[in-house]
Amino acid sequence: MTASFEVVATYLVxxxxxxxxxxxxxxxxxSTGTFTAVARETPELRERFAARxxxxxxxxxxxxxxxxxxxxxxxxxxxxxxxQAGKRSAxxxxxxxxxxxxxxxxxxxxxxxxxxxxxxxxxxxxxLDLDLPAPFAQRYPGPQYGVRGTRELxxxxxxxxxxxxxxxxxxxxxxxxxxxxxxxxxxxxxxxxDDELMGNPPHSPLAExxxxxxxxxxxxxxxxxxxxxxxxxxxxxxxxxxxxHDLVHAAGGTCVMVCVNLVGFSxxxxxxxxxxxxxxxxxxxxxxxxxxxxxxxxxxxxxxxARLAGADHLHTNGLSNKFYETDDEVLRSxxxxxxxxxxxxxxxxVLSSGQTPGLAPETYRRTNTTDxxxxxxxxxxxxxxxxxxxxxxxxxxxxAATSGTALDAAAAxxxxxxxxxxxxxxxxxxTPGE
Amino acid sequence: MTASFEVVATYLVxxxxxxxxxxxxxxxxxSTGTFTAVARETPELRERFAARxxxxxxxxxxxxxxxxxxxxxxxxxxxxxxxQAGKRSAxxxxxxxxxxxxxxxxxxxxxxxxxxxxxxxxxxxxxLDLDLPAPFAQRYPGPQYGVRGTRELxxxxxxxxxxxxxxxxxxxxxxxxxxxxxxxxxxxxxxxxDDELMGNPPHSPLAExxxxxxxxxxxxxxxxxxxxxxxxxxxxxxxxxxxxHDLVHAAGGTCVMVCVNLVGFSxxxxxxxxxxxxxxxxxxxxxxxxxxxxxxxxxxxxxxxARLAGADHLHTNGLSNKFYETDDEVLRSxxxxxxxxxxxxxxxxVLSSGQTPGLAPETYRRTNTTDxxxxxxxxxxxxxxxxxxxxxxxxxxxxAATSGTALDAAAAxxxxxxxxxxxxxxxxxxTPGE
Numbered sequence: 001m002t003a004s005f006e007v008v009a010t011y012l013v014x015x016x017x018x019x020x021x022x023x024x025x026x027x028x029x030x031s032t033g034t035f036t037a038v039a040r041e042t043p044e045l046r047e048r049f050a051a052r053x054x055x056x057x058x059x060x061x062x063x064x065x066x067x068x069x070x071x072x073x074x075x076x077x078x079x080x081x082x083x084q085a086g087k088r089s090a091x092x093x094x095x096x097x098x099x100x101x102x103x104x105x106x107x108x109x110x111x112x113x114x115x116x117x118x119x120x121x122x123x124x125x126x127x128l129d130l131d132l133p134a135p136f137a138q139r140y141p142g143p144q145y146g147v148r149g150t151r152e153l154x155x156x157x158x159x160x161x162x163x164x165x166x167x168x169x170x171x172x173x174x175x176x177x178x179x180x181x182x183x184x185x186x187x188x189x190x191x192x193x194d195d196e197l198m199g200n201p202p203h204s205p206l207a208e209x210x211x212x213x214x215x216x217x218x219x220x221x222x223x224x225x226x227x228x229x230x231x232x233x234x235x236x237x238x239x240x241x242x243x244x245h246d247l248v249h250a251a252g253g254t255c256v257m258v259c260v261n262l263v264g265f266s267x268x269x270x271x272x273x274x275x276x277x278x279x280x281x282x283x284x285x286x287x288x289x290x291x292x293x294x295x296x297x298x299x300x301x302x303x304x305x306a307r308l309a310g311a312d313h314l315h316t317n318g319l320s321n322k323f324y325e326t327d328d329e330v331l332r333s334x335x336x337x338x339x340x341x342x343x344x345x346x347x348x349x350v351l352s353s354g355q356t357p358g359l360a361p362e363t364y365r366r367t368n369t370t371d372x373x374x375x376x377x378x379x380x381x382x383x384x385x386x387x388x389x390x391x392x393x394x395x396x397x398x399x400a401a402t403s404g405t406a407l408d409a410a411a412a413x414x415x416x417x418x419x420x421x422x423x424x425x426x427x428x429x430x431t432p433g434e
Numbered sequence: 435m436t437a438s439f440e441v442v443a444t445y446l447v448x449x450x451x452x453x454x455x456x457x458x459x460x461x462x463x464x465s466t467g468t469f470t471a472v473a474r475e476t477p478e479l480r481e482r483f484a485a486r487x488x489x490x491x492x493x494x495x496x497x498x499x500x501x502x503x504x505x506x507x508x509x510x511x512x513x514x515x516x517x518q519a520g521k522r523s524a525x526x527x528x529x530x531x532x533x534x535x536x537x538x539x540x541x542x543x544x545x546x547x548x549x550x551x552x553x554x555x556x557x558x559x560x561x562l563d564l565d566l567p568a569p570f571a572q573r574y575p576g577p578q579y580g581v582r583g584t585r586e587l588x589x590x591x592x593x594x595x596x597x598x599x600x601x602x603x604x605x606x607x608x609x610x611x612x613x614x615x616x617x618x619x620x621x622x623x624x625x626x627x628d629d630e631l632m633g634n635p636p637h638s639p640l641a642e643x644x645x646x647x648x649x650x651x652x653x654x655x656x657x658x659x660x661x662x663x664x665x666x667x668x669x670x671x672x673x674x675x676x677x678x679h680d681l682v683h684a685a686g687g688t689c690v691m692v693c694v695n696l697v698g699f700s701x702x703x704x705x706x707x708x709x710x711x712x713x714x715x716x717x718x719x720x721x722x723x724x725x726x727x728x729x730x731x732x733x734x735x736x737x738x739x740a741r742l743a744g745a746d747h748l749h750t751n752g753l754s755n756k757f758y759e760t761d762d763e764v765l766r767s768x769x770x771x772x773x774x775x776x777x778x779x780x781x782x783x784v785l786s787s788g789q790t791p792g793l794a795p796e797t798y799r800r801t802n803t804t805d806x807x808x809x810x811x812x813x814x815x816x817x818x819x820x821x822x823x824x825x826x827x828x829x830x831x832x833x834a835a836t837s838g839t840a841l842d843a844a845a846a847x848x849x850x851x852x853x854x855x856x857x858x859x860x861x862x863x864x865t866p867g868e
Contacts (some may be wrong), residue, residue, distance in 0.1 A: 264698020324503025
């Protein structure tokens with residue numbers, strides 16, 4: 001490794017200062033600078049270690065609220081002036097020499113995020129994207145299974161992968177979980193996962209869940225020739241998480257789920273080194289980074305870190321979801337996960353939240369791929385005729401979508417689909433995908 | 435452990451829906467609910483596992499911007515109506531049965547944060563505080579040294595602890611670091627730390643820094659009878675972080691620094707189990723949680739998690755800092771860290787960012803304690819007569835502050851203090867502390 005490798009971070013910057021001054025404040029705070037000149041901060045040292053502002057591209061005003069404490073020279077934006085008068089917005093690209101920190105996720109974050117969100121010079125600051133150099137690929141193996149490995153384990157070489165979340169989210173005793181899994185497996189589901197709220201609680205210990213679920217999956221495999229993948233939520237303190245993984249693996253389980261933000265990127269990377277199974281990356285708490293438009297870390301940057309750390313599957317949210325994101329934002333997240341990173345890291349996007357059969361045509365039309373894991377929780381468990389009919393309806397809807405058949409025509413042949421459409425609706429009926 | 439233990443989370447909730455409905459949306463999403471009724475979600479299951487809204491206390495309008503995607507029934511807040519008309523704000527307290535997840539930091543976060551920040555029902559959502567039950571104290575030993583242990587290691591039974599950050603932040607070769615440490619140690623500093631940007635980079639490997647620093651500290655101890663504490667930044671991927679700790683410990687180092695957010699709470703707790711030294715908890719990236727007033731995690735809640743995970747020292751920011759926080763916010767953070775948690779967890783608050791001698795009287799007046807570690811980076815290294823004079827000035831300022839001597843009077847006796855005041859100013863001159 002030579003000092004010529006660089007990380008390039010792209011930010012949304014909003015400021016009442018001259019844009020170049022705000023950009024330089026970022027580069028200074030996040031590398032050699034402090035609030036005053038200090039001994040030994042030589043021109044040579046700055047030349048070698050200072051972050052460099054590569055580009056400042058002004059963009060139209062966003063309308064975003066100001067972050068508190070933002071510097072407003074000459075009273076700009078204060079009472080008596082037009083709101084936000086004088087505030088400017090830009091996409092700013094800053095290069096950090098990799099020699100400053102080496103290819104380490106936590107130390108990378110110190111540089112590209114660190115104290116940045118607290119700078120008074122900025123009225124808005126958001127990390128949009130990260131360009132990472134090759135040494136990161138040498139340090140982090142990334143997804144072990146990804147799209148292809150997951151398809152191989154499932155013996156589903158093509159087509160959308162269909163899954164569900166065990167519902168109710170928490171509180172289901174292991175013996176009732178057994179019945180849910182049995183029904184779903186019989187109905188031909190590809191994938192089942194624990195809710196992110198269901199870890200290893202006293203009322204439903206992971207060991208008991210693993211025992212009943214793997215027994216049911218084995219039975220289903222013997223009967224149907226297909227063994228669904230079950231993602232056990234192993235999220236926990238780290239030694240326990242590793243032990244949870246070992247428990248799942250020893251029992252013949254084929255997937256573990258980790259809530260990426262709840263353990264952190266480096267904990268995920270640490271698990272990856274010890275992991276024999278695909279890691280299903282849940283995005284719980286991503287909203288704390290993404291939802292305030294004037295602050296945070298965009299999903300594009302966030303997902304790169306999660307993929308590098310080893311997520312084989314990564315939640316992107318789905319169209320017409322029950323959360324705050326628009327379809328365009330969701331599609332951008334799906335595209336981000338599918339974009340090669342450092343020449344590889346083929347993570348499978350996981351569409352979830354409020355997913356029902358009626359969304360299949362539009363989802364397929366706008367993603368133009370079947371390399372998706374589509375999870376319907378309430379959309380399967382809440383089917384009027386029960387979870388088995390819910391699986392049938394989802395499968396029929398996706399089959400129609402990918403073959404270009406109208407949903408109504410498919411529903412005329414598949415009563416379970418008609419029931420689902422009647423209950424959950426067809427939000428995009430009349431659009432080109434329908 | 436019985437099911438009667440509960441975690442109580444306090445939120446700022448802003449919404450265009452009836453406040454009770456928004457509060458119930460939190461409780462539902464974060465425990466038994468999904469977007470539609472599902473099989474097996476029995477009244478008995480809900481009774482046992484559902485989160486309970488304990489209190490909804492309406493507060494005056496905050497003026498915070500709306501989060502994107504917030505539901506606005508009947509067009510409330512839309513064009514043609516007064517901005518934010520119909521939005522209400524409340525402090526909401528929700529109880530989660532500990533039996534839902536057990537005393538585990540990551541699984542706690544799934545419940546009290548999880549998908550919460552993404553809920554459409556909320557136009558603002560911020561986790562303000564957490565009341566944690568006793569089983570957390572059994573699982574997490576917390577700070578190993580805390581205030582008293584740190585004072586013992588330093589042989590400073592009373593008085594403010596004075597420290598500095600090595601500057602320039604990055605790029606200083608080990609042999610120059612040696613000279614900086616020598617000068618600071620000779621000048622009687624209590625504590626020195628790496629910058630959070632200085633991890634284990636190729637140009638200044640931690641092993642080399644440890645070697646030169648401990649040699650200088652040993653020499654200083656032999657000459658002066660005092661050995662400053664040096665917090666080596668061991669932040670890195672986890673196995674490397676543990677190895678970094680072992681390296682520091684084996685060399686006779688007395689402190690390690692970890693950037694809490696960059697590794698995550700559970701990685702900190704994992705280190706704590708393997709750690710022989712005080713953990714200096716840096717708060718880099720806390721701004722991503724705290725700065726948007728309509729979203730995030732307040733420092734009060736954040737600091738409890740960091741203390742539980744084992745931070746002996748925790749950065750709170752300082753008065754008149756270079757970042758966005760007001761003095762009142764900083765004082766609230768210092769008070770939060772000093773408030774006993776689960777009957778203990780005596781973490782030392784670390785005041786940093788733009789700290790100079792002129793701030794000592796006001797800081798002492800408003801905190802009314804000397805159980806503080808006050809770090810001056812630029813305020814010491816940027817002293818006109820160099821770092822040694824910087825230490826002398828800080829010590830003299832704090833001595834004056836705690837003995838009730840006016841800074842001007844002290845400066846008349848200590849030229850280094852006068853120089854510092856001339857350069858950095860006395861922002862609170864004329865207030866009662868001066």
